[in-house]
Amino acid sequence: MGIFPQSIRWRIQLWYLLLLAVIIAALLAAFHRNQREIKYQVLDRELSNPITRLLPNLERRPESPPRGRRLPRPDLLEDFEDELRPGLEVGGRRSPRGPDPLERRRVNLDEIVEELAENGIFVIHWSRGGELRFASENSPEELRSFPDKVSREGDRVSKETVQGYREIIHASPNVGTLVVGASVKPIETYLSKLETKLIGVGFLIIVGGFLVGWFLIGRSLKPIEAISGAAHRIAEGNLSERIKISGNGSELGQLSMVLNETFEKLETSFEHQVRFTADASHEMRTPIAVILSKSQFALSKERSPEKYQEALQTCVDSAQHMRTLTSGLLELSKVDSGEFHLRPELGNLEDLTGEVVKLIEPLADDRGIKIKCNLRSMKAEFDPSKMRQALLNLLGNAVKYNREGGEIEVTLNKIGAEIFWSVQDTGPGIESVALESIFERFYQVDKARTRTGRNGTGLGLPITKAIVEAHGGAISVVSEVGKGTTFQVKLPAG
Numbered sequence: 181m182g183i184f185p186q187s188i189r190w191r192i193q194l195w196y197l198l199l200l201a202v203i204i205a206a207l208l209a210a211f212h213r214n215q216r217e218i219k220y221q222v223l224d225r226e227l228s229n230p231i232t233r234l235l236p237n238l239e240r241r242p243e244s245p246p247r248g249r250r251l252p253r254p255d256l257l258e259d260f261e262d263e264l265r266p267g268l269e270v271g272g273r274r275s276p277r278g279p280d281p282l283e284r285r286r287v288n289l290d291e292i293v294e295e296l297a298e299n300g301i302f303v304i305h306w307s308r309g310g311e312l313r314f315a316s317e318n319s320p321e322e323l324r325s326f327p328d329k330v331s332r333e334g335d336r337v338s339k340e341t342v343q344g345y346r347e348i349i350h351a352s353p354n355v356g357t358l359v360v361g362a363s364v365k366p367i368e369t370y371l372s373k374l375e376t377k378l379i380g381v382g383f384l385i386i387v388g389g390f391l392v393g394w395f396l397i398g399r400s401l402k403p404i405e406a407i408s409g410a411a412h413r414i415a416e417g418n419l420s421e422r423i424k425i426s427g428n429g430s431e432l433g434q435l436s437m438v439l440n441e442t443f444e445k446l447e448t449s450f451e452h453q454v455r456f457t458a459d460a461s462h463e464m465r466t467p468i469a470v471i472l473s474k475s476q477f478a479l480s481k482e483r484s485p486e487k488y489q490e491a492l493q494t495c496v497d498s499a500q501h502m503r504t505l506t507s508g509l510l511e512l513s514k515v516d517s518g519e520f521h522l523r524p525e526l527g528n529l530e531d532l533t534g535e536v537v538k539l540i541e542p543l544a545d546d547r548g549i550k551i552k553c554n555l556r557s558m559k560a561e562f563d564p565s566k567m568r569q570a571l572l573n574l575l576g577n578a579v580k581y582n583r584e585g586g587e588i589e590v591t592l593n594k595i596g597a598e599i600f601w602s603v604q605d606t607g608p609g610i611e612s613v614a615l616e617s618i619f620e621r622f623y624q625v626d627k628a629r630t631r632t633g634r635n636g637t638g639l640g641l642p643i644t645k646a647i648v649e650a651h652g653g654a655i656s657v658v659s660e661v662g663k664g665t666t667f668q669v670k671l672p673a674g
Contacts, residue, residue, distance in 0.1 A: 188404070192397050193390070200389045201382075208378045215374060219367045220346065224339060227348045227360045230296050230303070237289045238305065238355045289314075296360075304359040313356065320345060326357070344368075407436060410443075419447040467498035474498075509639070522563040522650055529558040529567075529599065533592055536571040540579060548585040551575075555592040558599055560673060562651055570647040571601075573640040574667050578605040581665075594673060602668040609661040618657060619645045 293303050293316045302319035306312055310326040322343060340347045347361035406423055413421040422443060423436040471494075478491040533555055544551055578588045586606040593600050610618065617623045621642045648655045652672050659665035 189397055189401055192401075193393055196393045196397070197386065197390060200393075201386055204382045204385050208382050212371065212375060212378060216367075216371055219370065220364075223346055223362065223364070223367065224348065226299075227301065227346065227362060230292065230301060230360050231348060231350050231358065233292050234289070234303065234358060234360070235350070235355060237292070238358065299362075301360060301362045304361075305355075306357040308353060308356045310357075319361075323347070323359070323361070327359070403433075403436065407439060410439075414443060414446070419443070419450055464502060467502045470498040471495045522566060524561045524563050524651075526559060526561055527564055529560055529562070529592055529601065530555045532562075532564065532568060533571060533590060533601070536568060536575055537590060539572065540575045543576070544579050544588065547579065547582070549579055549582050550587050552587065552589045553591075554589065556594065558592055558594060558673075560599060560671060562671070563647075566647045567651070570644040570669070573644045574603045574669075577640060578603050578607070578665075578667075581605070582607040586664075597673050599671040599673050600668060601671065602666055604664060604666040606664045609663055610657070610659040610665055611661060612659075615657060615659060619655075 296303060297316055297318045300318070303314070303316045304312075304319050304324060305314040306326050312324060312326070315324050320343070323345060327340075327349060338349045340349065341364060344364055345361045346364050347359050350358040350360075410421050410423045422440050474491040474494045478488055483491075533553070537551055537553060541551060575588070575590070582588065582605045588606075589602075589604045591600070591602045591604070619641050621639060623638050645655050648669055648671070654670050656668050656670075657665065658668070
């Protein structure tokens with residue numbers, strides 16, 4: 181036995197589990213990836229909102245220059261301190277402005293930063309020149325250096341995950357570079373726990389799938405087990421065993437029907453073989469017993485030449501019967517083994533029938549039987565030797581089992597695309613019960629045998645039937661007790 185089980189059930193189960201595991205793993209991985217994307221999208225939205233609140237407090241908004249004078253363009257917020265600070269002297273007088281705008285911005289910025297820090301969000305701000313201007317207390321020290329990937333000029337908004345932190349970077353000429361970020365540890369912790377749960381769920385699904393698959397596969401394979409069991413019982417000698425499977429429309433149902441038909445033929449063939457062997461042994465035993473008996477009788481003591489001649493003639497008759505029986509057995513064995521081959525050729529059945537009638541006429545004359553022929557020229561494809569044997573068997577039986585001084589009528593005719601060849605005698609006839617078995621091997625009509633005193637082998641009609649069917653034809657018999665019997669052979673004309 182190899183690494184994998186040889187059982188069909190286990191093979192199907194393993195392939196099923198492998199497919200199930202792949203599907204489950206793909207689905208759970210997709211779900212995990214989707215949850216990851218959702219969590220990071222939520223975090224990105226939480227980081228984007230503070231930027232919209234912080235930018236108004238960081239943007240540089242220069243005052244309109246006084247008439248006749250152009251104000252310089254400061255780069256940073258501190259460049260506006262002198263103009264924004266309350267109480268600044270203008271022309272030696274203090275300006276009557278209200279609270280310091282710069283202070284208001286700083287108050288608002290501090291409040292926002294403190295609020296964000298409570299929520300785990302940090303803020304870092306660099307000037308346009310890359311100088312660190314502001315960093316919340318909860319901001320990581322390793323992130324306070326100016327990002328290398330950020331351009332010092334131009335507008336840019338990007339999202340980065342660096343050293344366990346998610347950052348949204350906003351860069352613009354007016355603000356400089358603003359970073360709003362938060363730790364991704366809560367997300368990764370959630371995803372790690374989710375991964376563990378998904379693995380557990382996947383394992384439970386696979387276990388459940390294994391049990392369900394084992395049940396369904398076992399249920400589906402029950403017909404195969406039934407077929408296997410029936411085959412084993414038949415192999416053990418129970419030839420009457422049959423497969424009992426419902427649902428003949430399924431593939432296994434059709435297979436069971438075919439196998440049952442095969443088993444039926446096997447049983448019939450075996451029965452025929454047993455009966456054939458028994459009948460052959462019985463038929464051979466009789467002439468052998470006769471030969472031994474007559475030989476022992478002749479050798480037991482001195483006899484007259486007439487007695488010796490009588491004994492020898494009986495031995496010769498028995499030996500000829502054995503030869504005929506043996507030839508018939510060999511012929512039927514060829515039929516059973518599939519070695520019964522025809523050598524058809526184009527010929528005339530009328531000529532063949534005439535030849536057979538001439539061969540039979542001496543036997544018919546000895547018993548005073550007249551043979552009448554009603555023949556037509558009929559060309560067809562047939563094996564001359566095999567068909568001659570079939571006609572000899574039928575005409576020989578007509579002579580053998582006919583009454584003394586009876587008649588035999590041989591007819592050859594064509595109707596449509598079929599040729600009809602018939603032999604009719606005026607013998608004692610055959611009872612209807614015997615007609616059903618007349619083509620069986622070794623079957624003999626006892627009445628005909630006792631009346632004529634002539635023994636047959638019981639193989640002539642089975643051989644004739646095999647020859648006719650090999651030519652694509654059929655043979656039938658009609659008989660009436662006291663009036664005679666008619667054998668009719670139907671052959672294709674084409």
